[in-house]
Amino acid sequence: MTGTLTLAKAINEGLRTAMEDDPKVLIMGEDVGKLGGVFRVTDGLQKDFGESRVIDTPLAESGIIGTAIGLALRGYRPVCEIQFDGFVFPAADQIITQLAKMPLRSLGTIKLPIVVRIPCGGGIGAVEHHSESPEAYFTHTSGLRVVACSNPVDGYHMIQQAIRCDDPVIFFEPKRRYWDKTEVDRSATPLGFDRAQIVRPGTDVTVLSYGPMVKTVVQAAVAAEEEGRSLEVIDLRSLNPLDTGLIFDSVRRTGRCVVAHEAPVFSGLGGELAARVTEACFYSLEAPVLRVGGFSTPYPPSRLEDDYLPDLDRVLDAVDRTFAF
Amino acid sequence: MTFDASGGADAPPELVQLLTPEGERVEHPVYDIDLTPEEVRGLYRDLVLVRRVDMEAVALQRQGELGLWASLLGQEAAQIGSGRALTDADMAFPTYREHGVAWCRGVDPVNLLGLFRGVNHGGWDPAEHNFHLYTIVIGSQTLHAVGYAMGIQRDGADAASIVYFGDGATSQGDVNESFIWASVFNAPVVFFCQNNQWAISEPLEKQSRIPLYQRASGFGFPGVRVDGNDVFACLAVTRQALKNAREGQGPMLIEAFTYRMGAHTTSDDPTRYRVAGELEAWKLKDPIERVKAYLFKNQFADQDFFDAIDAEAVDLGRDMRKRCLEMPDPHPLEIFEHVYAEPHALLAEEREQYAAYLASFEGSER
Numbered sequence: 001m002t003g004t005l006t007l008a009k010a011i012n013e014g015l016r017t018a019m020e021d022d023p024k025v026l027i028m029g030e031d032v033g034k035l036g037g038v039f040r041v042t043d044g045l046q047k048d049f050g051e052s053r054v055i056d057t058p059l060a061e062s063g064i065i066g067t068a069i070g071l072a073l074r075g076y077r078p079v080c081e082i083q084f085d086g087f088v089f090p091a092a093d094q095i096i097t098q099l100a101k102m103p104l105r106s107l108g109t110i111k112l113p114i115v116v117r118i119p120c121g122g123g124i125g126a127v128e129h130h131s132e133s134p135e136a137y138f139t140h141t142s143g144l145r146v147v148a149c150s151n152p153v154d155g156y157h158m159i160q161q162a163i164r165c166d167d168p169v170i171f172f173e174p175k176r177r178y179w180d181k182t183e184v185d186r187s188a189t190p191l192g193f194d195r196a197q198i199v200r201p202g203t204d205v206t207v208l209s210y211g212p213m214v215k216t217v218v219q220a221a222v223a224a225e226e227e228g229r230s231l232e233v234i235d236l237r238s239l240n241p242l243d244t245g246l247i248f249d250s251v252r253r254t255g256r257c258v259v260a261h262e263a264p265v266f267s268g269l270g271g272e273l274a275a276r277v278t279e280a281c282f283y284s285l286e287a288p289v290l291r292v293g294g295f296s297t298p299y300p301p302s303r304l305e306d307d308y309l310p311d312l313d314r315v316l317d318a319v320d321r322t323f324a325f
Numbered sequence: 326m327t328f329d330a331s332g333g334a335d336a337p338p339e340l341v342q343l344l345t346p347e348g349e350r351v352e353h354p355v356y357d358i359d360l361t362p363e364e365v366r367g368l369y370r371d372l373v374l375v376r377r378v379d380m381e382a383v384a385l386q387r388q389g390e391l392g393l394w395a396s397l398l399g400q401e402a403a404q405i406g407s408g409r410a411l412t413d414a415d416m417a418f419p420t421y422r423e424h425g426v427a428w429c430r431g432v433d434p435v436n437l438l439g440l441f442r443g444v445n446h447g448g449w450d451p452a453e454h455n456f457h458l459y460t461i462v463i464g465s466q467t468l469h470a471v472g473y474a475m476g477i478q479r480d481g482a483d484a485a486s487i488v489y490f491g492d493g494a495t496s497q498g499d500v501n502e503s504f505i506w507a508s509v510f511n512a513p514v515v516f517f518c519q520n521n522q523w524a525i526s527e528p529l530e531k532q533s534r535i536p537l538y539q540r541a542s543g544f545g546f547p548g549v550r551v552d553g554n555d556v557f558a559c560l561a562v563t564r565q566a567l568k569n570a571r572e573g574q575g576p577m578l579i580e581a582f583t584y585r586m587g588a589h590t591t592s593d594d595p596t597r598y599r600v601a602g603e604l605e606a607w608k609l610k611d612p613i614e615r616v617k618a619y620l621f622k623n624q625f626a627d628q629d630f631f632d633a634i635d636a637e638a639v640d641l642g643r644d645m646r647k648r649c650l651e652m653p654d655p656h657p658l659e660i661f662e663h664v665y666a667e668p669h670a671l672l673a674e675e676r677e678q679y680a681a682y683l684a685s686f687e688g689s690e691r
Contacts, residue, residue, distance in 0.1 A: 052479055058509060063468055063502035070472020073416075073457070074480070094499070097462045098469070105446040105458050108663035142672075143664055166666035194670065241670040 001186040008178040010152035011041050011117075013186070014159035015079065019049055025163055026071060028055040028064055029081030029117075038083055039119055039178055061091035068114050069098055077113045077163055085120040086129025092137070099168045100143030111166045115159070120148075121212040121262050122309055123176035125302040132299055133211075133263035138170045139240040139272075146239040147193055148172040148211035152182045154237060157190035165193070172239075174212030196243035198250065202232035205256035205319055208247060208273055210236040213260045213310065220315040231319065239269060247273070248280045255286040256322040260315050265293040287325035292318040340550050340582060343557040346610040348618025350557075356549075358561035362625035368556050369620060370634050371405045372613045375425040377638035378434045381645050382424075382441070386591040390649055391441040395422045399554070399586030402612030403519050405429060406559025407487065407581070410567055413455065414484035416477075418470040421459040422519075423489050430456035434641070435648045444652055464490055464497030467516065471503045474512035474570075485513040485570035487563070493524025495540065496532045504544040504578075513570035515563065516541075516578040519553060521585035526598040538580035546576045553583030554612040584610070657683060 005013065019025045027042055027049075033056035036043030046054035057064050061082060068078035082088045088095075095116065103110050122131030139146045145167050149155045155173070162169040191197060199214060200221050209217045214235045221231035232250050236242065251257045257277050259270035274289035292310045300308050341356050360368075379397050386394040397404060404425025411417060417426055424437055432449050439448035440459060447458035460466035470488030477484050494500050495518060507514050520537055522529055533540070541548025551562045559581055566577040584607040588595050620626040661676040 058502070058505050060502045060505065062499055063506050066465065066468020066499060066503070067472030067475060067506055070469040070474070070486075071476045072472075073451070073469065074473050074476025076476055076479070090498075093462065094465065094468065098460075098465050101446075102458070103666060104663045106451065106663070107445060107447065108666070109450040109452065110458075111666045145665070145669075167669075241672075244670070 002183055003186075004181050005152045005156065005184045006179050006181050007149070007152045007155045007173070008039055008041050010155035010184050011149075011159050011173060012043055012045070014156040015042065015045060016048075017186075018079075018160045018163040019045065019053065022077060022163075024075060024077045026053050026055060026076050026078045027081070028057050028068060028078055030057060030059055030064075030083050032056060032081050037081060039175060041117070041173070041178075042081065061087055062094050065091040065094035065099060065114075065116065069094065069102065069112060072112045072114050073110065079115045079117060079163060082116060082118045084130045085118055085132040085134055088116075088118055088134060091116075095138070095144070095170075096141050100141045103167075104143060112168050113163070113166050114168045115162045115171050116169070117159075117171045117173060119175040119178075120172045121174050121176060122299060122305050123212065125305070127302070128299070131302070131305065133261065133294065135170075135172055135239055136263060136268050139269055144168050144170050144240065145194070146170045146172070147237060148174070148239055149237070150174060150177065150211055150214035150235050151180065152184050156184050156186065157188075158193045158237070161190065161193035172211055176212055177215060180215070191237075194238040194241055194243060196237055196246045197235045198232060198246070199235045200231065200233040202230035202254065204230045204254055205258060205322055206232045206234060206247070206250040206254045207258045207260060207315065207319070208234050208236060209260040210239060211262070213262060216310065216312055217260055217315055220312045220319070223312060224316060224319060229319065242273070242276070244276060244280065247277065251277050251281045252284040255284050257281075257285070257289045258315070258318045258322060259289065259291045259293075260310050260318070261293045262309055263294055264296050265291045266296045268293055287322040290318045290322055340552050341558045341562055342552040342555050343561060344555045344615055344619060346554070346615050348615045348622055350619065353558070353561075356558065356561040356565060358557055358564070360557065362620075362623070365616065365620060366626055366630065368405060368409065368560070369613070369616045369626070370637070371409070371425070371428060372401045372556065372616060373634050373638055374641055375401055375405065375428045376613065377642050378424055378428065378645065381642035382438065383587070383591060385438070385646065385649055386441070391438060391591075392443050393441050393590050393592060395590045396587035397422050397424050399584045399607065399612070400519055400521055401425055402556035403553040403559050403581035403583050406556040407517050407563040407579070410560050410563035411455075411487065412484070412567075414482065415567060416455045416457065416470070416473050416484065416486040418457045418466040418473070418486065418488040419459055420463075420466070420489050420491065420494075421461050422491075423459070426489065427456060430454040432456055434645050435652070438645075438649050439652065442649065442652060444655055464494040464500040466490070467494070467500045467503035468506070470514050471506045471510075471512050474507070474514040475510055477513055478510070483571055485515060485567045487515040487517055487567065489517050489519065491524060492518065492520040492522065492529050492532055492537060493527065494518075495537055504541070504576075507576035508545045511573070511575040513573070514576045515566045515570055516576060517563065517581065518578065519581045519583055521583050523585050523589070523595070523599070525589040525593060526595075536580070538578055541578035546578065548578035548580065550580045550582055553581030554610045554615070556612060556616060
């Protein structure tokens, strides 16, 4: 069954399928019911599954995660929506001290199959707290799986895989890509959700990215090709754990590596990737691993976000610099 | 000056009491209970044995066998009364001090010691006992209890959840959020607040300008203050609150007015912040002595009974000590276990590397 879907609609259909498959799957969050979520990702689900399965919650993020944990202890599989990236922090305590650690605390007797969906990243002209990339806070927290989808195919399949997973999953959705469309084959066997994917093969330099930056990097690869440079673009998809096998294999072939993300470079996921690639691929590297990302500033007012967000040119600039060594 | 939400500016808050500190049985128009002598003897036994468990754990800590212990001394009645009000199907969410409730739920006292000895973070299966793991972050478990109660609602089950927390926790955002959620979803949950007067060194005045039970009215559900040192009253009120919850009447806040007779934990020194006279006054309201007096006075128990319970307590403490000392340290590679339910590449890699590192020391002193 194939059709053209936006990312928002693909996740919506993935949620719908998961709810049809398993009556224990619940959706909870602010405005997810009647309104269908501020990005309409849960559109129509409350109408079809009822208020007890699609729960409009009080406006309290810690409450959303804390009660989801209680529901999971009772055998439910809650999918929580945090309305915007910058509003996950009131829930950070429940996510970090409880969600991530309770299974270990229980010596494995407790499973918390909870998905926390977070629309993330900038580029939509929003006010403060609506454009952030908080993934590194969560990849740094053991006990959580962290994934980021970048396109409708992954949106449809990965959300279902995340829901089926017995571990807590932080699920990042690139909000500026919600309206991008592609063909989605609903019956295709999906790639494992802890696997990375080569979205554009190349030979000269490996560019690692995820979420909203994948599209930008692919555009950079198209532009680079015109200049005679072949970029291999990898969509990480899973940020914890990392699919290091595929990453290392690519870098050993190309000899060069650039990491691109929206989040600030300092202490970002790019640092971890650079360290791991350097350690594993040291004798294959022709240049140090370079990182391109947000500045070490809070996310700027939206009139400046085009300067903050790495664009095609900044990715290509980093690529150029790897050839300067 | 305190604000009294119930009306009169200086009206003392009502305290539900069924057994006075002198062991006199008193009636209450709303909350009453009919207990057979055998049931009272059972409660007495619970009270004495959990005090003994607590005493033994304090001693084990003093002797270096536990890293820490949070004593329940003085709060036995609040915990046994509420704990014995639960049915098997009800689910309890404790703090780290609910050793008496754990006892009521059939958790082996030795299993409480693991986290304080440092061999695990929680040593029992919550689903087996319907007693959740100890939660150390203050107030976090209140939301878990409400979520669990929302699950009970969805299952249509004849059950309720109860969550324990202290007076300090009532200042936490999570506790206030849990009140809101319980209220708007009419969740079958009982909030059992043991107001032991002290949050480490901070007295109740640092947490609230009104009696804690009155907080409930602002959230839209009933609150009641019960004599937390009266096991009869704690049992009666909790039983009623759980029944109401199971029958769809929503949440209730119980403030068990009690006193932390010991330190916050074995790392604390209460002589720095409270006067000795306070403890002496509360000793006169001891939760165990009043039950003993009641049993004696009514000739529901003789000296042989009390001697037998004391002997049982000695044996329990001895057995607990022995099994605590026998508790093995976990194997180093267990550090990687149970972090994830499903295979995780990074942990598998780190485990393998650390195993190889450990193996490199084989045959030599590390």
